[in-house]
Amino acid sequence: GAGVSQSPRYKVAKRGQDVALRCDPISGHVSLFWYQQALGQGPEFLTYFQNEAQLDKSGLPSDRFFAERPEGSVSTLKIQRTQQEDSAVYLCASSLDLEESQDTQYFGPGTRLTVL
Amino acid sequence: QKEVEQDPGPLSVPEGAIVSLNCTYSNSAFQYFMWYRQYSRKGPELLMYTYSSGNKEDGRFTAQVDKSSKYISLFIRDSQPSDSATYLCAMSVVTGANNLFFGTGTRLTVIP
Numbered sequence: 001g002a003g004v005s006q007s008p009r010y011k012v013a014k015r016g017q018d019v020a021l022r023c024d025p026i027s028g029h030v031s032l033f034w035y036q037q038a039l040g041q042g043p044e045f046l047t048y049f050q051n052e053a054q055l056d057k058s059g060l061p062s063d064r065f066f067a068e069r070p071e072g073s074v075s076t077l078k079i080q081r082t083q084q085e086d087s088a089v090y091l092c093a094s095s096l097d098l099e100e101s102q103d104t105q106y107f108g109p110g111t112r113l114t115v116l
Numbered sequence: 117q118k119e120v121e122q123d124p125g126p127l128s129v130p131e132g133a134i135v136s137l138n139c140t141y142s143n144s145a146f147q148y149f150m151w152y153r154q155y156s157r158k159g160p161e162l163l164m165y166t167y168s169s170g171n172k173e174d175g176r177f178t179a180q181v182d183k184s185s186k187y188i189s190l191f192i193r194d195s196q197p198s199d200s201a202t203y204l205c206a207m208s209v210v211t212g213a214n215n216l217f218f219g220t221g222t223r224l225t226v227i228p
Contacts, residue, residue, distance in 0.1 A: 004159070033215060033216075035216075035218075040124065040220070040221075041220055041221070042120075042122070042204050042206075042218030042219050042220050042221050043160065043204075043216075043218050044218070045215035045216065045217075048215055056215065059215070091159055091160070093159075104162050104165065105162075105216065106162075107152075107159030107160045107161065108159050109157070109158055109159045110157075110158075110159050112157075
């Protein structure tokens with residue numbers, strides 16, 4: 001089946017604009033994660049959903065960042081009043097949320113956001 | 117200080133060489149250790165997954181975890197040009213729905 005998909009793949013925004021990034025997880029995956037990957041760095045956790053519930057948003061860098069997953073499948077990461085430091089690749093990952101043994105997070109290709 | 121440290125490289129080796137990639141970490145609660153491979157402009161893909169200390173082998177890849185030293189390694193034997201990518205170590209406290217802590221990534225180039 002299809003993997004995790006993200007759209008748009010590339011987004012250029014002027015400073016101060018709002019942006020919305022979409023993630024379509026693998027069908028049936030309960031857990032969904034958003035990560036931010038700055039240039040030359042590893043991904044850093046932003047937020048986590050279990051179905052439609054946002055259980056952890058401790059990684060969101062400011063209140064300009066907002067994520068939702070209203071029906072427990074597609075998720076949107078919204079960034080308000082974008083700043084240059086928001087420029088990064090935003091990765092979405094999903095997993096089955098198995099309680100035992102290995103539970104793998106499958107990553108999408110990411111959305112590369114550039115704020116001018 | 118970051119919880120997971122990884123030498124960013126870059127690392128260049130000739131085809132057929134043995135590659136050694138390493139990470140250190142500070143949080144003794146980490147129990148699950150992973151290596152991801154990330155090609156340019158792609159998302160990370162899982163290569164190896166290890167629980168607690170020990171070795172795990174999968175084809176040309178061997179992952180080692182030494183919890184007493186807080187040190188993990190990935191060895192690639194008979195490296196191929198197709199192995200050229202960024203290798204990210206990642207770890208978590210529990211399995212399942214838990215955010216991953218990643219290293220910076222090591223950029224590897226295998227020269228034909």
